[in-house]
Amino acid sequence: MRLSVFNIILALCFFIVPEYAASRNFVVVIDPGHGGKDVGAVGSKAREKDINLGVALKLGELISDEYDDVDVIYTRDDDTFISLQDRAEIANKAHGDLFISIHTNSVDRRSKNRKTVHGAATYTLGLHRSEENLAVAKRENSVIELEDDYTAKYQGFDPNSTESYIIFELNQNKHLEQSVDFASYVQEHFSQIGRKDNGVRQAGFWVLAKTSMPAVLVELDFICNPTQEKYLSSSSGQKELAEAIFEAFGNYKEASDYYSGALVSKNKKNVKSDKKADKRQKREKSIPENKTVYKIQFLTSPGKLSENSGYFKGMDKKQIDYYKEDGVYKYTYGEAEDKDDAAKMLKKVRSKYSDAFIIEFNAGKRIK
Template identity: 55%
Template sequence: MGRLFQILFIFAALTCQYTGAEAKDFVLVIDAGHGGHDYGAVGDKTNEKSINLSVALKFGRLVKQHHKDVKVVYTRDGDYFKTLQQRAEIANKASGDLFVSIHTNSVDKRNKNRRKIKGTATYTLGLHRSAENLDVAKRENAVMMLEDDFTATYQGFDPNSTESYIIFELSQNKHMDQSIDFASKVQSEMVSTAGRHDNGVRQAGFWVLAKTGMPAVLVELDFICNPVSERFLGSEKGQTKFAKAIYNAFTSYKTAYDHSSGGRPVSGGDAPLFTDDDSDDEDDDMTDDIACNDGELRYRIQILASDVKLKSGSSQFKGLNNVDNYYDGGLYKYTVGDYTSMDEALRELKKVRSKHHEAFVITMRDGKRVK
């Protein structure tokens, strides 16, 4: 009997080794929004579809270069049209582990702040908690109306009807935690690496996110309707910085994924991270338009969010000073520091990230976050 157990033990060990060797690559699906006859948002000199594709391909190349165990799948790798449904089907067929949809933002021509509004926002699927979030979702979902008989393909969904979005409010996304985690990392990198204004992690009803069976985010890089932002969006330097920012977020996310997957090699350990190495670039509009009254604005470093209030002596705060919190979107959000300038906050951010990799800088006024 002892000999039998020994044989079974050896067989189990060999089986585990074989299984580990055959572990599938991490599949990253990169979705460049719009394409072909669908230009997306249009600026004075360029258009959304071209910006999205350039950033997507640059991001994909960085991942391929530094993460050998990652398979990159593009929903489009050229200037051609793919429907929202086709994009989701490509991701699902590839058994994706993460879906990143890249877009460029804009607002209606009647908006009086059209040429001043700016900043990056990263969306996950969920309730659109503001009219602004709903407007973004409507604009991105409206691409389905370019298709023949889109109501049949999208089961009667009308992207311009507020009532249609009830389906997203009823949707339970089992990947929500991972999606929010990655979205937070993207936002942090957009500030520290790409030098963008932080418009926060948001939730809204995007069809392409709802139909992908994996953690998924939609990144709105910046506002093409703002001439300063458009210049950055359309430049080689700007697009490279966007790609590096999303790549850094992916590397951080992938490293945590490897640690939690048990037995997988941690690929992120050898992958380089990029920083904003050209802070004097005239297109890097780090200074907020709203900051003309500089004395009212403060900058803090957000380290985590929780649905329950943590005790002041929590281990999460070990080694940190000046910890504070604010309540927003149903969560207690914890910050450290209180800085008068973004530059000062960004310098401290590098230190804080040694303990909290997902930390990012936020702007506060009168104890409330400015979004």
């Protein structure tokens, strides 16, 4: 008798375990480029390895604070040397869902535009279409030369030989589409905070080739340009860049949740979402349901933006709301029953978003 009760309990345990296993956390692997003896590119004072780490840690913190259903894994969280192969292995062992490698760009000392070149680019694995892209991959891959036995370890790959890059052509890249999606979000948010958008690019990066998950390599900006060096070294600059990548992560995560059917996650921070729901309810209650109201639409986004997003800077956050249409988030400001009041709101919003316009809502749905 006792045995059968035990069996039932045992059976229950097995029954319960797969339930938990099914709702596993999303794993993001953040890879601050270089570290330790490998300083990366250098400016007049700044070193790439420090900038990369600064942005990476800020990004990881933002993600951990916002999402309970995401595990943040770093390939390094201090100033240590990690080989490219080990970075990929850390990511693969953690069964990462997304790999974000963070780097700072530079051009050759002899380049005429060394002091003026600027802009951010996000790379996915692929065949370079320009010498410029190949040069970036060569520089980033060349760190393997700091390892003693690199020829054996990297299967004869010579980071400086253009011929070597043919191996990336043969590399099956089943995650390319998702990698490009995320890269596009990153570039979009960089340009939203006023950074120069040098686009989504492709080249043969060893670390991207060896990670078996959607993977990108972000080149934040050029350390050889004194103005950018100053920005990249500043805590506020690093924070801004981290926030932009964080917003991109939010877009990507949302899309990935949607496709995996986990849109309503049990693990999300309940307190936060409750607060948001309360606010929304309060707003909805203030005007009778069947009455037509005017709102100012000012922004659309492929993913949901965080409340603290830079897009809302300087705006009264209590007035900001959104509705979803064709999978796109459309952000609105204010709510007025009177058309004149709406016109006043429009004027205010247009000082920041010149394309903003008035829309009409009835019973929570857009009618015009």
